[in-house]
Amino acid sequence: MLEINGLVKKYKDFILNCTMKVERGCITGLVGENGAGKSTTFKAALGLISYDSGDITLMGKEPSELKEEDKSRIGVTLAESGFSGYLKVKDIIPVMSAMYPEFDRSRFESLCRKFGVPQDKYIKEFSTGMKAKLKVLVAVTHSADFLLLDEPTTGLDVMAREGILNLLREYMEEDENRSILISSHISTDLEGLCDDLYLIHEGQIILHEEMDTLLNEYGLIKADDVQYGKLDKEHILSVRRTTYGYDCLTDQRQYYRENYPDIVVENGSLDEVITMMTGGKRL
Template identity: 55%
Template sequence: MLAELTEVRKQYGDFFMNCTMCLEEGRVTGLIGKNGAGKSTAFKALLGLIHIDGGTVRVMGQNGVPLNVQQKGQIGVALSDSTFSGYLTVKQVIHIMEKMYPGFERERFIAECHKTAVPLDKKIKEFSTGTRAKLKVLLALSYGARMLILDEPTAGLDVVAREQILDLLREYMEQEGRGILISSHISSDLEGLCDDVYLIHEGKILLHEDMDVILDSYGLLKMNPDSFGKLDKSYILRTVKEAWGYSCLTNEKQFYVENYPELVVEKGSVDEIVSMISKGEDL
């Protein structure tokens, strides 16, 4: 196990998080949920960047935070609200990275900057949002960390730049013993990269599922009130009342395809799951 949160609790005013989740070796794990659900809080708790109110944090087999120097060198981090000073250039950042991380791969990092159009001599504050996002990911990948913690790493990137970053993450995972914990609002990124996902809503983990299961077995049913009244609801996870009838989230799509051929059954997706669990109701 690379990292684990067990009943980790944190309260900010009216917001309360109680989170249990883990990152295993050889897996890319997604953390999904709407804004304010607790994704960044969970990441910061794992990294020891906030004081938790209870629960247990384990990183690479060791209990507790803050992380020691050795642990920090094994984690590549790209958080949405952190970066180097905007008054530095990437060349200046390189000198800092060489002093901070003995495993920093200078030549490879520079090559990747050229490849992804990250300028070396320009001040970071002059970068576009997308270029800053690329820089954070390249830095996280630059010193051979065993695990990556990436909060919205492709935010602000165009399609080409996003694919470049995703290819780097896939290449990173080719080496055994590594893992990635990632959040993103771009569902196609997660669906093409993640092995499993956790869904967090109002500070609680409401769903943990393999991505293959989500794409193969989850679905969205749409029907009028009469059809809804006759529906076997054994495999319905969430229901939303619409102006025209009902939308229902199921984890047994094939059951409804075979037994209710008249229903509209759409393929499940990360976006639909977040939407339905956030606004839907249990039966």
């Protein structure tokens, strides 16, 4: 659905160098700290910014080759984009109908009621979370084949986030050929949603893994100085010095549990993987 090969975008003090792929029928997560290159990747994929080199293919075409009917099959939420605050939700309905031939007005209005998005209130009066919900509801109600969602749950409370995540699951269940590329700072959102995940750090993709593998095979080893010295480092991805010794990220936690029964090997979490890969020393 989306393929990015050797994408290079140079700024004065930052260089993005990205290769990644979103398979048809999959939800792919893109995570990384602020300024790591997530939004730049999204914008390049959509043809909103130029880039220095590399190839991008979105739904079989380069971004510049996408026609209006192609663009109508893409649902997008970007952090800095949105509707004019001087419009009411009911005012954007005819706009959406004109832009998207398959816009489902009745479903959109139904979802607005379900998620508590008022249709007769100026958007400038919305909270950050309310604006986030509105953008997602627009993205999923015009029969898009592909969603690019940049921080779609920003500003939402726990219950609202779960509602949006369930909505995305329903979107995927409706058509097995759909795909989603999503970024989020809330790792628990992605753990229960994504099929695979890319981690970007300082403009570089430093990890790509299936979510099931991350949760079922990755682990955090906690070793003192003596234990660390005797540790087989072959399956260690990253190391961080601590007050008691070392934290070590591995993608083979069962191996270390079986061969080092006296060492603590905790189940890995997405937060720990991100922290260790971006803040530890990668081996």
